[in-house]
Amino acid sequence: MTNVPAINTFIGRDSDVNQLWNILQTQASNMRKVAVLHGMGGIGKTQLAIHFARQHKDEFTAIFWVNGKDENILIRSLAAIAPRLRDRPIDVVTDMKNEEQLKQEAQEVLKWLSQEKNSNWLLIFDNIDQYAPGDNDxxxxxxxxxxxxxxxxxxxxxxxxxxxxxxAELATSSYLLQRLPLKKDSNFL
Structure with a gap:
């Protein structure tokens, strides 16, 4: 019987993880670093970001994941971080808050990330597949x-x-995530 990696095992993409680290190294610069991973749907962008965050969790003082599927979801996702910054349990009644309360809490999170001595964090915006620069849709x-x-x-x-x-125009570095090459494995033939 062959050893089959568990479904949650991340394989391949070591060079992509290393490339991300080269872009985002916390000691490299005190200035903001933005990496844009772009590519076809299902290619592994989200999984790469998850793996990167897990592998480098000790290099950052905080790591936050926000869903950017649309603007309302993004605001809710940012607002859900606010209780953690206040050392409170995550607020399970976020759905009951009005839009203005959610926006205020999202702004609190952004202010916290902007504090002068708070510069070693990682913020992951996932699934930003709708973009309109400025206020124009x-x-x-x-x-x-x-x-x-x-x-x-x-x-x-x-x-x-x-x-x-x-x-990519927003990035200090961006790259197209390519498909992993298929390898023939005699164990699966």
Whole structure:
């Protein structure tokens, strides 16, 4: 019987993880670093970001994951971080808060990330597949400007996963995630 890796085992992409680390190294620069992972849906952008965060969790003082599927989900995702910053349990009644309360809590999180001595964090924006720079929704219903949700300070590290190549304009470094090459494995033939 062959040893088959567990489903949650991350294989391959070592060079991609190393490339991300070269971009986001906390000691490399005090300035903000933004890595944009773009490519086809299902290619592994989210899984790469998860694996990177797990592998480098000790290199950052905080790691936050936010869902950017649309602007409302992004705001809720940021707002859900606020209780953790106050050393409170995650607020399970987030759904019952009004839009203004959620926006205020999201802004609290961005302010916390912008604090001068708080520069060693990683913020992952996942699934930013709708983008409209500025306040114009020129690319379709639901598009928004992700830059509005960047912390105001010029420090920290950000990963953006997206299908949109044009988001590379926001990055200090971006790259197209390619398919993993298929290898013939005699154990599976």
């Amino acid at each position: 020129v690319h379709g219903e639901g598009a928004y400007d992700i830059q509005k949700y960047f912390p105001s300070a010029d420090h920290g590290s950000i990963i953006i996963t997206t299908r949109l190549k044009r988001l």
